[in-house]
Amino acid sequence: MTELAELPATPGAARTQGRPRSSRAHEAILEAVLDLIEEGTTVEALSMEAIAARAGVGKATIYRRWAGKDELLLETLVKLKGPPTQPVGDSVRADLIRLLSVVGQKDQRAVRVMPCLMPEVSRSPEAYRIWQEAITEPRREVMREVLRRGIAIGELRADLDIEVTVSMLISPLLLHRMVRWNPRLDEVDDLTEQIVDVVLRGVAA
Amino acid sequence: MTELAELPATPGAARTQGRPRSSRAHEAILEAVLDLIEEGTTVEALSMEAIAARAGVGKATIYRRWAGKDELLLETLVKLKGPPTQPVGDSVRADLIRLLSVVGQKDQRAVRVMPCLMPEVSRSPEAYRIWQEAITEPRREVMREVLRRGIAIGELRADLDIEVTVSMLISPLLLHRMVRWNPRLDEVDDLTEQIVDVVLRGVAA
Structure with missing residues (x-):
């Protein structure tokens, strides 16, 4: 782990050359959060001290960027999962397969980290909110769009329950690829x- | 928490009167395992010392009943979840609804404990095996039976993939009711x- 806090100070460089030191610290902090969760630290037990130590930065460096642990965790998860895959406007079937083929498969690290968040998601309303906002809701929304299009072109039943249908599409893949x-089903x-x-x-x- | 180890010894009683003290210790040990997991102890960190202390028994009392932590955890989960609901042989639809209506709903405690096991299930092959053996596989099997019956009576497509179908039936309910x-979907x-x-x-x- 690079001791970023001990890098030689280069006054002025930060602002004029794309803030390399700053962005390296930023990345190191996000990585530290993922490392700690992956190793078994619960979200509850995750401390700014531990994150700072792991990232090789001072606590003040973290507090300059994020108001608190929740904000930091939210950004970490958004970055881990990336933006949801977008439909291309093919057939409803092709778009659904495109969106679903990445469920739980983009990143092996996400596959390891996500189950580690489940105890917290079920215990803490705040962790639940962050998980919903950063991960599940944006992915449901792109899938709802495809289903609405299917209804509009008369391919799908007009009275189908979109929420239930989205859940039926994603859940089997999510449960299988995560745990x-x-x-x-491997075969x-x-x-x-x-x-x-x-x-x-x-x-x- | 009853200090079972400190109950007055009643020589002979154990064997002739249905072993009340013994079975109380047994129950207390299983309860202690669930309490500790629910409070955030990982399966990895779960120690015989902590279980014994929580149950109010000596470690020897645990080792007399179970060869090790894995066996104890397996029995705890089997007891927590109980035997799978059985189909009654109604219509395929009625039987599937009967089996699925209990997914994640029998016991509020199971709903709290199960997400706590997910980090371990995804990290440890042994925890995964116990989870499969104690919980998921027996439930899949009763559902496979109903689907095979549906194929036999010509109601369902003979070439359907039973494993995929079972997963499609259970996964949305499991994910929703657990996390x-x-x-x-609450509405x-x-x-x-x-x-x-x-x-x-x-x-x-």
């Missing part, structure tokens, strides 16, 4: 396609 | 029925 809920090559086809047949107009 | 994946009264109906339409013969 390998059923090991036998199913076309899992995403099968799920999309069963649901689309189930909600066809 | 409230989508808060908007859906007939969630189980909707899921069963979409899947059955999707895999109809």
Whole structure:
């Protein structure tokens, strides 16, 4: 771990050359949060001291950037997961397969970190809010858009429940890729396609 | 917490009167495991010392009953979840609704404990094996039986993938009831029925 706090000070450089030292500290702090959670530190037990020590920065460096632990955790999760995949406007089926094929697969680190957040998500309303805002809601929203389009073009039943349908599409993949809920699904090559086809047949107009 | 180890010894009573002291210690040990996990102790950090202290028994009392932590945890989870609900042989639809209506709802304690096991399940092959053996596999098996019956009577497509179908039926309910994946589903009264109906339409013969 680079001791960023001990890097030689280069006065002026920070502002004029893309703030390299600043952004390195920023990255190191986000990485430190992920490292600690991945190793088993609960969100509750996660302290600014531990994060600062792991990132090799002073606590003041963290507080200059984030008002508190919640804000820092939120940014860390948003960065970990990245922006949701966007539909391209193909067929409803092709767009759903495109969105679902990345569920739990973009990043091995996310696969390791997400289950570690579940105890906290179920215990703490604040952790739940952050998880919803940073991760689950933006992903549901892109999928709702595709389903609304399917209804508009008359492909899907006008009275389908969009929330239930989104959950039916994402949940089996999420549970399997995050915690390998059923090991036998490892052998199913076309899992995403099968799920999309069963649901689309189930909600066809 | 009753200090069971300090109960007055009643020689002979244990064997002739249904072993009341013994079974109370047994229950207290299982309860202690659940308490500790619920409060945030990871399976990894769970120690026989802590369990013994919490249950008010000596460590020897634990080791007389279980060979090790894995066996103790397995029995605790089996007891927590109870045996899977059995189908009654109604229509396929009615049986699926019966089996699914209890997913994540039998016991509020299970709802609190299960998310706490997820970090361990994803980190430790041993915790994963125990979770599969004690909880997920017996529940999948009763549901497979109902689907096989549906195929046999010609109601469901003969070439449906049973593992995928089981996962599509259980996963949305599991994710919602364990970690409230989508808060908007709270307002859906007939969630189980909707899921069963979409899947059955999707895999109809």
